[in-house]
Amino acid sequence: MTYRSVFVAIMVLGLSGCADIARWTRQYTYPPEFRYIERDTVRSTMRDLAVHARELNDLIRSSDGPQRPRDEIIMHLRAMEQAAEKLDQSGWPTNHPLIDMNLASFRRDINFAREAIERDRQTSCLSDQ
Ligand code: HEM
Numbered sequence: 835m836t837y838r839s840v841f842v843a844i845m846v847l848g849l850s851g852c853a854d855i856a857r858w859t860r861q862y863t864y865p866p867e868f869r870y871i872e873r874d875t876v877r878s879t880m881r882d883l884a885v886h887a888r889e890l891n892d893l894i895r896s897s898d899g900p901q902r903p904r905d906e907i908i909m910h911l912r913a914m915e916q917a918a919e920k921l922d923q924s925g926w927p928t929n930h931p932l933i934d935m936n937l938a939s940f941r942r943d944i945n946f947a948r949e950a951i952e953r954d955r956q957t958s959c960l961s962d963q
Pocket of ligand 1: 881887940
C-alpha cells in the first residue's frame, strides 16, 4: 500500500467520524471473544433501568387495588429484563468488569421477582373465582 492510499484511507475514515474510526480499530485491537460496550449504550441502559426502577418504587408504595399494580409491576420488570439483555447478548467478557461480575445475577433476580408476581397474580385470580 502506498503512502498516498494510506493517507486517502485515513481521510475517508476521518470524514466518517471519530466514533466510526474507534469502532473500526477495535475489530483489530480486541480479540473476537471480547465485547466492547460503548459508554453511550451503558448510559442509555442505565437510564432505562432507573426510569423503571422509579416507577416500580412508586407502584409498590401505591395504595391502588392490588391487580392493576401487579400488571404494571410485571410490565416494568419485563422492561428491565429487556434493557439488561441489551448489555449481555454474547456472554463474552466486556470492557466493564462491573457488568461482567453482576449482570447475570441482576437478570436472575429480576426474572425471579417477575415470576413470583406472575404466580401471585394467577393464585389471586383463581381465588377470586
Ligand atoms: C436498577 C438498577 C440500576 C440502576 C437504576 C442504575 C443506574 C445507573 C446510573 C444512573 C448510572 C450513571 C449513568 C451516567 O453516567 O449517565 C449508572 C452507571 C453504571 N452502571 Fe448502573 N444501574 C443499575 C444497575 C446496574 C447493574 C446491574 C450493572 C452491572 C451489571 C450496572 C453497571 C453500571 C456501569 C458499568 C456504569 C458506569 C457507566 C460509565 O462508564 O459511565 N448498573 N448506573
